[in-house]
Amino acid sequence: MQRFWAGIRGRSLDLLPYDEISTKLRAVSKTDRGLQQVPLKNIVGSVSRIQDFDRNFLPLRDDDIYRWAGVKTAMTSPLSTGVPPVSLYQIGDAYFVLDGNHRVSIAKEMGMETIEAYVTEIKTKVPISSHLTSDELIQKMAYVNFLEDTQIDHFLPGVDFSLHLIENYPLLKEHISVHQYYMGIENERPVSFEEAVLHWYDTVYSPVIAIIESSGLHHSFRDLTLTDLYLWLLDQQNTLQRDLGIAVKPENVLDYAADKEGIEPGSGWSEAEEQIMQVLLRSEEEPQNPYQDCLFQHVTVALNDDDPDWIGLEQAILVNRCPGGAIRGVHVESPGKEETDADIDAYQQKFNQRLSEVGMSGKFFLRQGEPANALLEFSLLSDLLVLRLSHPPATSLVERISHGIITILQQSQRPVLFVKENPLPVRSILLPFDGSQRSKEALYIAAYYAARYGNDLNLLMVSEGSEKDDVHCYYAKTYLEKLGVKAEYHRGSSDTFTNDVVSLTETLSVSTVILGGYENPSILDRMFSQAIDEILARVTIPVMICQ
Secondary structure, three states: OHHHHHHHHOOOOEOEEHHHHHHHOOOOEEEEEEEEEEEHHHEEEEOOOOOOEEOOOOEOOHHHHHHHHHHHHHHHOOOOOOOOOEEEEEEOOEEEEEEOHHHHHHHHHOOOOEEEEEEEEEEOOOOOOOOOOHHHHHHHHHHHHHHHHHOHHHHOOOOOOOOOOHHHHHHHHHHHHHHHHHHHHHHOOOOOHHHHHHHHHHHHHHHHHHHHHHHOHHHHOOOOOHHHHHHHHHHHHHHHHHHHOOOOOHHHHHHHHHHHHOOOOOOOOOHHHHHHHHHHHOOOOOOOOOOOOOOOOEEEEEOOOOOOOOHHHHHHHHHOOOOOOEEEEEEEOOOOOOOOHHHHHHHHHHHHHHHHHOOOEEEEEEEOOOHHHHHHHHHOOOOEEEEEOOOOOOOOHHHHHHOHHHHHHHHOOOOEEEEOOOOOOOOEEEEEEOOOHHHHHHHHHHHHHHHHHOOEEEEEEEEOOOOHHHHHHHHHHHHHHHHOOOOEEEEEEOOOHHHHHHHHHHHOOOOEEEEEOOOOOOOHHHHOOOHHHHHHHHOOOOEEEEO
8 A cells, every 4th residue: 555655646665775875976984873863764775675675664575474573572572682773874864774674674663763773874975865765866866976077075065066957067067167267368377177166156156146045036946956046047147148138137137037937026134134234233343334346237217208308318327337337228119109110210329329428338128018017127137227207106096006107116126216307416315214124225225325435415314203213213323333424314203204305305405315115015005195206296306216
């Protein structure tokens, strides 16, 4: 019956063969671990009796009945002197019987949980578990062959580079070899494979793995290893860069690919919150500035008939300060409006000419469909979305439900910078802060401008009349002080929030408002007018909403 059900489930009831496994997994050493109590459920193989017992150590040979009964009598009879401990080999958390197969069989039949055993640990190239299947053994063998070929386990001991898709091991080796080749060109000298492995691990592999782990993507693909996902992500990156003709960062590729697969972004703290906490927890002696990299390298800007003067593009030019940065101009054809090839060519020529005039690089893209959805999809490949705000969200319920700006604000995974009539460089910032997750995103970006470019920073501390107000104020002040950023602080109330923001933008002559977006991305946010919408309607300077 057990064999019948095992066949139905596609499982094997065969004992694992020690000799085959130790040979294929390259046993390298033996260590005597002495006398131990070993869990019987972890004894899954044998050295010499794999034909006599199944995986649960039920006897398979009829002529073994007298031997089995005799051993059971010796183990259970009060007149017996007992039996000696069994002898086991251990690989990983799997155990193989060297001597005592019948004793293990009887102990399992009696319902015992452990058995006394002399244990010899066998070190192999890769460990195994007591749940090892024949398919997993094939995967382990392929990994061993990869390690034997590259010796990567000697250079980086303890790091797991195993693949579920074992046909990709040559591709993984090729990644390292290509890295070695370009290192040699850059350093103008021969680079050893070991040096290339260590540099590749630090500068390429580890950062990509960190992106994958923080995104939670590995929880959606449980059958794949992190190294599988590393190769998958870089393959997606190469495909996108080839098809679109633009550079795309791995973290943006991951968001784009996850969106296509219908995978929800990872939950938990955002990257901004993690960076803030790292600064808050550092000692005073450690370097404090986390803004070594540029936040807005690639900027997407909408080009459409609502912006005939291309104010959005001018704002994108002013905000994009990164060396090597690029602007992606996206024109979405209006539904029902016929646009000729000549019209599209004129759009593209105008875009290219303007970037050429300011010495910036970029690329023009044409998209069809719903404008909000097209822009959201393309913004995933960039760091910032810039929009000309011609028609701020209205207070009407029907209009809010259908308003494209509301859709973008609810669903965007990137900051969105809105500009009305006058594009302005980021010089002086007003940051409303209430301690919410979204306002922490805004704090991170506002502090980036202040720490990296020396922009003036004004914080509007939004009070809700609770003891948390002081906690939020301390949080923001401590973070900015550890960055060495000086800021002016202003008190406000949640009841007068919009009026406070509008008043301060005028009296302080700020150039940009940076604030957090919707906390709740549900349909309810479309049904009721939000303070964010009022600010977009009343403030005339550029406003960045941080998601």
